[in-house]
Amino acid sequence: MAIELEGKSYETDEEGYLVNLSDWNDQLANEMAKADGAVLDENHWEVINFLRDYYEEYQIAPAVRVLTKAVGKKLGKDKGTSKYLYELFPYGPAKQACKYAGLPKPTGCV
Secondary structure (H helix, E strand, O other), X not given: OEEEEOOEEEXXXXXXXXXXXXXXXXXXXXXXXHHOOOOOOHHHHHHHHHHHHXXXXXXXXXXXXXXXXXXXXXXXOOOOOHHHHHHHOOOOHHHHHHHHOOXXXXXXXX
């Protein structure tokens, strides 16, 4: 599978996650969200950028429980809740946000 954007093809796996993490860019994230019927706002980008930093530091995409706790520490208690993250990413905060962030599917996600 692939995502076509501005004349370039970006390879994805069968679930839509980028095969080459280095291919990621903001436009691609917006295109992935658009395919899901979503529009990314500053709250989405805050979580997406957090995830990219987290991945860079730990070389792993966090499962939802770890994500929730880490977001709470970094972005504040009001944002470190499952309710808040599910409002932003209704298909699963870890899965959907990692996909838009160009990261692999988190371990433990089905």
